[in-house]
Amino acid sequence: MALQVQIGKTELKVNPIGLGTNAVGGHNLFPILDEQAGRQLVQTGLANGINFLDTAFIYGPKHSEEIIGEVVKENGNRSDVVIATKAAHKMVGNEIVMDNSPAFLKESADEALQRLQTDYIDLFYIHFPDKDTPKYEAVGALQRLKEEGKIRAIGVSNFSIEQLREANIDGYVDVIQGEYNLLNRDAEIELFPYVMEHQISFIPYFPLASGVLTGKYDKNTNLAEKRGKFFQKELFEKNLEKVERIRKIANEKDIDIAHVVLAWYLTRDAIDVVIPGAKRADQVLNNLKTLDVQLTVDEIQEIDQIF
Structure with a gap:
C-alpha cells in the first residue's frame, strides 16, 4: 500500500502524488493527443499506487471524464x-460562459456522475467563479449534493481570497485549487494563511510551470x-x-529536478497533494519517484531563497 495522506478536513485519503488528466481526452487543450496513451497512463497510475485522479468537464470537453470513468470501471474497485x-x-451557442448557479452546478454534477459511471464524486469543484452568483449560494448547492x-x-478553483472568504462563510469549502509553483508564489501571501486557519487543503496546478521547472529547457x-x-524571453x-x-541538489541525490520541486511543495503546510500532469505512462512512473525524495531542512530553505 502506497503512502497515503488525508486531504485537509475531508475523509479523502490519497497518495500525495496524484494525476492531473487534462491530457487524457483533452483534445481541445492538446492538438495532437494519443487517446490510447491517455488510457494507458491512467491505468499505469492506478496499477502503481496513484489513487487520486483530477479531471474536469472542460477537458475534452467531457471526454476526459468519460475515459476515466471507463478505466476506473475496468480497474474494478471504485472505492x-x-x-x-x-x-x-456552460456552452451558450458557440460561446463558453461561466455559471455557478445552484441549478447549473446540480445539473453538471448529475451529468458528470453519468460520464464517470459512478454514483458519487469524491471531490467536486466549482472550476472558475462567475460574475453573478453569490459564492456562498454556489457552495451551498454543493453542500446539498454532499448531504x-x-x-x-467541496472544492473551488481559481477563486481570489475575497471569493474564497465569501464561498466559505458557512465553513463548507474543503479544497481550493489554484496556480502555485516556484515561479509564482503569490498564493503564499493571503491564500495559504487563510486555508491553514480553516483546514482547507490547497492543491496547486501548473506545479512544474509548463515544464520550465523540470530543467528540460x-x-x-x-x-x-x-x-x-x-516563456517570455527575459x-x-x-x-x-x-x-x-x-540541478545541483538533484544531481547530489541522483534524481530529476522535477522530483526536487514536487517534493518541496509537499513540505508546505497548506499542501497535502500535488497533481502533476502526464502525456505518457513513463512520465506517471517518473512522477512517483518524488515519494522517495528526502529534502533536508537546509535544502528546503535553500530552494525557498533561490525563488
Whole structure:
C-alpha cells in the first residue's frame, strides 16, 4: 500500500502524488493527443499506487471524464480511487460562459456522475467563479449534493481570497485549487494563511510551470514555438538560472529536478497533494519517484531563497 495522506478536513485519503488528466481526452487543450496513451497512463497510475485522479468537464470537453470513468470501471474497485472533477463552463451557442448557479452546478454534477459511471464524486469543484452568483449560494448547492451522497468533498478553483472568504462563510469549502509553483508564489501571501486557519487543503496546478521547472529547457530553446507566460524571453532566462541552482541538489541525490520541486511543495503546510500532469505512462512512473525524495531542512530553505 502506497503512502497515503488525508486531504485537509475531508475523509479523502490519497497518495500525495496524484494525476492531473487534462491530457487524457483533452483534445481541445492538446492538438495532437494519443487517446490510447491517455488510457494507458491512467491505468499505469492506478496499477502503481496513484489513487487520486483530477479531471474536469472542460477537458475534452467531457471526454476526459468519460475515459476515466471507463478505466476506473475496468480497474474494478471504485472505492480505491479518489476522483476529482470540476464544472462551471456552460456552452451558450458557440460561446463558453461561466455559471455557478445552484441549478447549473446540480445539473453538471448529475451529468458528470453519468460520464464517470459512478454514483458519487469524491471531490467536486466549482472550476472558475462567475460574475453573478453569490459564492456562498454556489457552495451551498454543493453542500446539498454532499448531504445527498452525490459528492464527498467541496472544492473551488481559481477563486481570489475575497471569493474564497465569501464561498466559505458557512465553513463548507474543503479544497481550493489554484496556480502555485516556484515561479509564482503569490498564493503564499493571503491564500495559504487563510486555508491553514480553516483546514482547507490547497492543491496547486501548473506545479512544474509548463515544464520550465523540470530543467528540460536551456538558453537555446526556441521560444517562438512556446506559448504562455513562463516563456517570455527575459523572465525565461532569469528562471533558467534559478532552475540550474536546483540541478545541483538533484544531481547530489541522483534524481530529476522535477522530483526536487514536487517534493518541496509537499513540505508546505497548506499542501497535502500535488497533481502533476502526464502525456505518457513513463512520465506517471517518473512522477512517483518524488515519494522517495528526502529534502533536508537546509535544502528546503535553500530552494525557498533561490525563488
